[in-house]
Amino acid sequence: MKELNILYFASLREAVGRPGERLPLPEGVTTLGALREHLAARGEGWSALGAGRNVRAAVNQRMAGFDAPLAEGDEVAFFPPVTGG
C-alpha cells in the first residue's frame, strides 16, 4: 500500500513542527477534509489545522477544495493562504 506524502509549509510547518511525513491513508479517510480533521485531532500544534483556521491545501500539487477525494500515494500539502508577489 502506497503511503500519502504529506507536506506542511510556512506557519503551518512551524506549528506542527515538521516539514512533512509519510502516512498510510488512515481508515475511513476518503477526502482532503477528513485527512485534515484526522491530523488536527492529534492536538497541540496540530490544532492549527482545525476547523475555523485559515488553511489551504493542494493534492498532487494543485490547489484543492476540502471535498477533494484522496487516494493512496497522493501528495498532499497544507499551508496558510499564499503571500507571494
Place this chain on the structure above:
Amino acid sequence: MAVSVQEADFDAGAEIAALSAGRPEVGAVASFVGLVRDVGHGAQVTAMTLEHYPGMTEQSLAGIVAEAERRWRLHGVRVIHRYGRLLPCDRIVFVGVASAHRGDAFAACEFIMDYLKTRAPFWKREETPDGAHWVDAREADDEAAARWDESWEAVDPRR
C-alpha cells in the same frame, strides 16, 4: 523558458529586451517588478524570507501564463519569482509580456500579477526589530484577482 523560480537576482532590462529581440511583430512590452519594502504592517522590515512549494510553484505559474495566453493575443511572456532571504530594495518578482499592442500587454501583465499573488504557493516571513512573523494574506489581493474571474478553475480553495 517562460517561468523561473530562483534564488538569484535578475536583470529586468535584459529580460525586457529579450521579449522583443528579433521579433518585429512585437509592438508593446509591459513589465512589472516587485520589490522588498522596508515597511510591513506598521513595523520596520529589515529582511524578508520567501518560502515556496518546489514543483507546485512552477506548475502554478505555468498555468497562470497559459491562461493569460488563452485570454489575450501575446507574443511572449516571462515570469521570474525569487525565493530565499531578501533585503529591502531587493527585487522579488518580474513579469514581462510582449504583444502587438499595449492593451493586451498591460492587461495580461496585471492579470498575471493578480493571479500570482493569490494562487502561486509562496509565503513571506518578515524580520522586524521586534522579531520575525509570517505575513498575512490581504483581502485586497483576493479582490484584485476576483476581478478577472470567469470560469477558470472551478475549484474554490476556500471551501
